Amino acid sequence: MKIFFKEIKEPIETAMIGNYAVAGGITQTDPDVICAFPITPQTQSVEGLSDVVNQGRLIAAFVNVESELAAISYATAACASGARTFTATASQGYLLMTEGLPMPVGWRLPLTMLISARAFNAPNLSIWNQWEYTQVNAELGWNIFVSENVQETYDAAILSTMIAEDTLFPTIFVHDGFIISHSVQKLTLIPDETVLRMTPKKPRHIIDTAKPGTWGGIVTPNYFMEGRANLENAKKPVLGQMQAAFDRFKSETGRQYNLIETYNLDNSSKTAFCTMGSMSGNIISWMTKNKDVGLIKLRAYRPFPVEELRKIVEEHNIEKLILLEKSDALNGLLPPFAMSIASALYPLGTIFRSFIVGLGGRDVTREEFTVTKKKMELVNDMKGPLYSYLGVRETKQKIEGVDQ
Amino acid sequence: MLTKEELQNTLKDNCINLRFHARGGQGGVTASNLCVEAFHGFGVCQPKFGAERMGSPTESYVRLSLNDDLVRNNEQVYAPHVVSVLDPSLLGEIDVAAGLAPGGWLIVNTTIDQVSLQEVIGRNDINIATIDALNIAMEILGRNITNTIILGAILRVMPMFTVDALKDAVMARFKGSLAGKNIEAIKRAYDDTCIYETLDAPKLDFSKDTKIPWQQISLGLPGYKELDKAGVWYCDETVIEMGSKLVNTGSWGEWDMIWDKETCTDCAQCWFICPDFAILREKNDDGLWHMVGIDQGHCKSCQNCLETCPVKAITKQLKQGPASCAAPQ
Numbered sequence: 001m002k003i004f005f006k007e008i009k010e011p012i013e014t015a016m017i018g019n020y021a022v023a024g025g026i027t028q029t030d031p032d033v034i035c036a037f038p039i040t041p042q043t044q045s046v047e048g049l050s051d052v053v054n055q056g057r058l059i060a061a062f063v064n065v066e067s068e069l070a071a072i073s074y075a076t077a078a079c080a081s082g083a084r085t086f087t088a089t090a091s092q093g094y095l096l097m098t099e100g101l102p103m104p105v106g107w108r109l110p111l112t113m114l115i116s117a118r119a120f121n122a123p124n125l126s127i128w129n130q131w132e133y134t135q136v137n138a139e140l141g142w143n144i145f146v147s148e149n150v151q152e153t154y155d156a157a158i159l160s161t162m163i164a165e166d167t168l169f170p171t172i173f174v175h176d177g178f179i180i181s182h183s184v185q186k187l188t189l190i191p192d193e194t195v196l197r198m199t200p201k202k203p204r205h206i207i208d209t210a211k212p213g214t215w216g217g218i219v220t221p222n223y224f225m226e227g228r229a230n231l232e233n234a235k236k237p238v239l240g241q242m243q244a245a246f247d248r249f250k251s252e253t254g255r256q257y258n259l260i261e262t263y264n265l266d267n268s269s270k271t272a273f274c275t276m277g278s279m280s281g282n283i284i285s286w287m288t289k290n291k292d293v294g295l296i297k298l299r300a301y302r303p304f305p306v307e308e309l310r311k312i313v314e315e316h317n318i319e320k321l322i323l324l325e326k327s328d329a330l331n332g333l334l335p336p337f338a339m340s341i342a343s344a345l346y347p348l349g350t351i352f353r354s355f356i357v358g359l360g361g362r363d364v365t366r367e368e369f370t371v372t373k374k375k376m377e378l379v380n381d382m383k384g385p386l387y388s389y390l391g392v393r394e395t396k397q398k399i400e401g402v403d404q
Numbered sequence: 405m406l407t408k409e410e411l412q413n414t415l416k417d418n419c420i421n422l423r424f425h426a427r428g429g430q431g432g433v434t435a436s437n438l439c440v441e442a443f444h445g446f447g448v449c450q451p452k453f454g455a456e457r458m459g460s461p462t463e464s465y466v467r468l469s470l471n472d473d474l475v476r477n478n479e480q481v482y483a484p485h486v487v488s489v490l491d492p493s494l495l496g497e498i499d500v501a502a503g504l505a506p507g508g509w510l511i512v513n514t515t516i517d518q519v520s521l522q523e524v525i526g527r528n529d530i531n532i533a534t535i536d537a538l539n540i541a542m543e544i545l546g547r548n549i550t551n552t553i554i555l556g557a558i559l560r561v562m563p564m565f566t567v568d569a570l571k572d573a574v575m576a577r578f579k580g581s582l583a584g585k586n587i588e589a590i591k592r593a594y595d596d597t598c599i600y601e602t603l604d605a606p607k608l609d610f611s612k613d614t615k616i617p618w619q620q621i622s623l624g625l626p627g628y629k630e631l632d633k634a635g636v637w638y639c640d641e642t643v644i645e646m647g648s649k650l651v652n653t654g655s656w657g658e659w660d661m662i663w664d665k666e667t668c669t670d671c672a673q674c675w676f677i678c679p680d681f682a683i684l685r686e687k688n689d690d691g692l693w694h695m696v697g698i699d700q701g702h703c704k705s706c707q708n709c710l711e712t713c714p715v716k717a718i719t720k721q722l723k724q725g726p727a728s729c730a731a732p733q
Contacts, residue, residue, distance in 0.1 A: 015440045015447070040455075123635030128453060149476065179478050184437050184449035278478040285477035288417075361453060363620040365479045366613075391620070393627035399618055400628075 001048045003189070004028070005055050011253075012189045018150045018180040021187060022088075022114050023048025025157025027058050028195040032083035035063040035074045039093040040127045041177035042116035046088055068093040072100035079109040079170075080215065082206035084161070088114035090177060091132055092121060098137060105141035105231065107215060108205070110164035110171070113142075114157070117277070117326075118177040119360045128361020129177040131277070131327040134301070134336040141231060143171040143238060144302040146276040150185035155255060158190065161199045162245040167238045168204065174301075176278040176326075178361065194252050238303050259305040263287065265294040265316040271376055272296050272316075274341060274352075275324040279364055283324075286369045293373055294318070306344045313350055320379065321345075321352040322372045324364070328356045334387055342386075353379055354387035362391060371402055405601070406608070408563040412470070415445065418610035419474040420564060421481040422466040424554075425500050426490035427656070428456045431551030434577075435490070436464040438555060442565045442573035443468045446475035453480070459656030459704065461498055468564055483614040486562050488554045489513060490537070497655060501525045503615070507608035509561045511597075513537035513550050518600040532600045533561050535593055544589045552586045556593030567594055649702075653680055657705025659720040661698050667717035670694050674709035674718065683709065 003014055004024040016024075022045045026034075034053070036046045053062040061078075065071045071087050079085040089097060094115060104111045119130035133144060143163055147153040156173040164171040175181060207215060219227070239259060246257040263284060265272055272294035273283050280297040287295065296312060298305070312318070325337035334342055338354035345352070355372050358364040368391055394400040406414070414420075422439065426432025433451055440447035445468060452463040465481035467474075485508045489500050492514040501510055506529040512521060515536050522528065535557040537550035552574060559567060570590060575583050632638060672693070675683040682703040685693045698709075698718075710718045 015437065015449075127455070149478075176478075178453040179450075182451055182453065183478070184440055186440065186447060281476035281478050284473050285475075288471070288473050363480050365482075365615070365620055367617055391618070393621055393623065393625065395627040395629055396624055398627065399621055399623070402618070404618070 001051050004048075004052055005057050008189050008192050010191055013186060014189060015184050015186045016150065017044065017182055017184050018153045018175050019044035019116065019182070020048045021150050021154035022157045022175070023052070024189070025154045025195075026086050026112075026161075027052045028190070028192055029158055029161045029199045030058070030084065030196065030201075031060050031086045031161075033061045033063065033075065033078040033085045034087070035061075035065060035071050035078065035085065036087040036089065037065055037068045037071045037093060039068070039090050039118075041118055041129075041181045042088045042090045042093075042114060044181070045114055045116070049086070068096040069100060072097040072104075075111055075113075076100060076104045076107070076109060079104065079111045080107055080207050082204075082208075084110075084165075084201065086112050086114075088116070090116045091118040091127075094132060094137065095120065101137055101140050101142065103216065104170040106227070108168040108234065110161075110168055110204070112157075112160040112164050113170065113172045115172055115174045116177040116181045117174055126360040127177075129179050129278075129326065130359050130361070131325060131337065133172065133174055134325070134327045134340075135329065138302055138336065141169065141235065142302060143167060143169050143242070143300075144174065145171075145242070145300050146174045146298065147180070148278055148280050148297070150180060150183065151187040151255075152257075153180055154187050154189070155249065155253075155257070158195055158198065159245055159249055159257070162249070163242050165199070165202060165204070166241045166245055169235070169238060174277070179278045190253055198248065198252055235303055239300065239305055239308070242300055257299060259298075259300040260308050260312060261297045261299060262312055262316070263295040263297070264291065265296070265312070265318065267294050268292045269377075270317055270319040271322065271373070272318050272320075273322045273324060273369070273372075274298070276301060276337070277326075279324060279326070279358065282364055282366075283369060286366050290369070290373070293322075296321070301340075304340050304344060309341070309344050310348060313345060313348055319351060320376050321350055322376050323352055323354040324357055324368070324372065325354065326356075326358040326364075328359065328389070338387060349382075351379060351382060352386070355390040356387060357390050364391070367391075367402075375401075405561055405599075406563070408566075411563055414610050415468065415470045415564075417471055417474075419467055419469040419471070419477075420486070420562070420610065421484040422468075422486045422488070422558070423481055423484040424464045424466075424488050424490065425494050425498065426462050426464075426551070427458075427494070428460050428462050429458045430462075430490050431549055432462050432490055433464045435488070435551035435555055436466045438552065438570065438573050438577065439466045439468065439558075439564070441576065442570045444565060444569065445470040446472050448475050448478075450478075450480060457656065459658065460653075461494055461655075480620075482616070482619050484508065485608060485610065486511065486558060488558060490550050490554055492516070493655060495521075495524055497652060501527050501530060503619075504530050505608060505612070505614045506530065507606045509533060509558075509608075511535065511554060511557050511561065513554060515539075518598075522602075528602055529605050531561070531602050531605055533557055533597050534600075535597045537593065540589050540592050540596065544592065545585050553589050553593040556590035557597040560594050560597040561599060567591065652701060653704040654682075654699070654701040657703065658723055659705035659707065660700065660723050661703055661705065661707075661709060662719045662721055663695070663698050664717045664719070667715050668695055669715055669717070671714065673712045673714065677708045677712050679706065679708070680704060 119126040153175040424432040436449040537553040682699040
């Protein structure tokens with residue numbers, strides 16, 4: 001964290017853990033209020049920010065609260081009063097926040113939040129990685145985008161501020177708990193001046209004594225639906241604004257991000273993996289030796305880039321998709337990530353199977369990719385079960401669905 | 405041994421994996437961070453994911469390559485090419501050579517000779533290097549911190565980067581005289597490392613994947629069909645081996661707790677406060693419970709009992725031998 005104690009004047013290559021990279025990125029965007037409750041594996045991001053505030057590097061209100069519900073409530077109010085606000089959470093903390101999550105969307109507040117993805121505790125407690133952000137609260141209207149590595153999560157800290165303030169919707173940026181939050185990777189830091197140029201503090205609607213009004217007052221059925229439709233309408237340009245923020249980021253830093261990123265899609269098998277987050281890196285690494293399969297990596301998860309995904313699948317003639325996701329739903333339909341993909345691709349009728357891997361921090365390795373690729377070669381329709389767990393012990397000596 | 409040029413050539417389309425074994429607080433993670441910082445190319449360092457506690461055995465991994473795509477992999481390291489052991493007391497506690505690729509290097513901070521070491525490890529397809537890091541640390545740094553010293557020894561057998569590059573990384577991380585002393589210690593370690601190349605060990609092949617398939621699934625533990633309803637671990641069943649009884653927490657600490665039977669009044673306050681049930685008691689003929697001693701195998705020297713004892717019947721004494729490595733000076 002020390003590197004952020006003084007002004008960063010030029011791009012510096014350094015190495016640090018994902019959480020400190022986020023804390024550093026947020027520091028550079030000059031937030032006014034930081035209010036978060038620590039929970040593993042997010043803790044160091046808040047710890048790093050308390051450090052820069054204590055050092056006097058960042059002039060901001062660092063607010064200690066007694067719970068995540070207090071954190072989101074405080075952050076919402078701070079943001080409504082005009083402050084640039086950051087909070088962070090994971091897992092059970094995200095659940096405890098739930099009551100406070102819809103309001104920043106309704107009030108169109110550019111609040112930013114880090115989620116260091118971690119499993120929910122059932123039936124046992126787990127502090128390890130799982131995509132809990134897909135399992136709940138994804139439909140409340142927050143923008144959600146996902147990072148693969150430390151460089152991306154550092155950039156996401158800055159991008160989230162840009163996206164939140166351009167779209168006037170609260171924005172969550174996610175990295176995989178432990179896998180990214182606690183790994184030391186090399187990254188290039190952006191000079192302070194560039195960050196501040198990308199994230200100017202623009203005037204917006206705030207709680208103001210000069211312009212009194214009621215925020216969040218009760219409405220009869222005469223009004224409520226119009227309020228919701230108003231939000232839906234405001235959501236429509238968000239993906240375009242996100243891409244515009246990515247493009248602006250590229251012109252300043254040279255690093256290109258997209259709503260969806262693709263690798264080796266024009267392959268011989270017309271098959272592609274589709275996933276998000278750190279697992280994409282594992283697949284890219286595995287693909288150096290397996291060149292007959294492609295990868296679609298989603299960066300934007302909410303709003304879901306429907307048109308973009310359809311265009312990619314159509315343009316590259318993708319026939320089969322292997323969906324890998326670190327979440328399950330116990331609903332008999334599909335796990336949450338696959339449900340989004342299936343709804344988006346319904347008109348195209350693309351064949352897919354969803355594989356649930358890596359729950360509660362189980363490592364996802366080359367075997368999972370080899371097996372799913374092989375299984376997909378035999379799939380030619382949408383009959384039979386569409387999802388299965390992969391990499392789970394059925395009995396002491398048997399892995400389910402794998403011939404050892 | 406590979407020369408610097410050969411290794412650089414190999415790393416163009418291969419990855420070198422390293423694993424560090426240490427105890428919480430000894431700086432194993434710092435050592436692996438320095439590797440990433442000193443390497444001219446792409447690198448990732450991961451701890452073994454989970455909670456680290458002072459004195460408990462820890463692992464951290466490093467993955468280095470000149471190919472960006474190979475380092476994007478976020479798997480844990482299963483088949484390292486180089487394993488470094490910062491604390492000799494770990495040799496008896498965990499299988500440090502697990503997964504080590506044939507022809508790979510095991511680097512141990514120890515004064516034990518190679519033959520005895522090979523017997524402990526039980527493998528003759530790997531090469532071994534030893535370094536008396538404790539001695540160097542006490543002499544140059546004045547305290548038992550061996551993480552930078554072990555890096556000097558690694559560079560001697562695996563020239564991933566130059567000593568000068570490591571010097572720059574150390575200078576960036578440590579301040580003032582501490583940086584200078586660490587650099588001196590690294591140079592000393594580079595010169596003092598004892599190398600034992602095993603005669604019939606195969607040549608280290610970086611392109612070969614030596615991970616055991618599905619190793620991450622931990623076969624042998626109960627499957628989902630064998631678990632109890634609600635995932636409960638019942639005390640009287642043996643589906644899941646449970647309890648801190650299985651964890652050798654006694655090796656984590658730096659102190660031995662000494663109990664004085666004469667002074668003890670059997671008030672049992674220490675028994676209530678001990679987090680690891682390391683206070684041993686027995687029921688006497690009079691039907692009352694009496695303290696009989698302390699379970700050193702599970703006492704991690706948190707010293708709660710020492711604080712709480714109203715009659716000062718418990719005292720502490722610095723552990724002798726390798727486990728005392730974690731003791732802050």
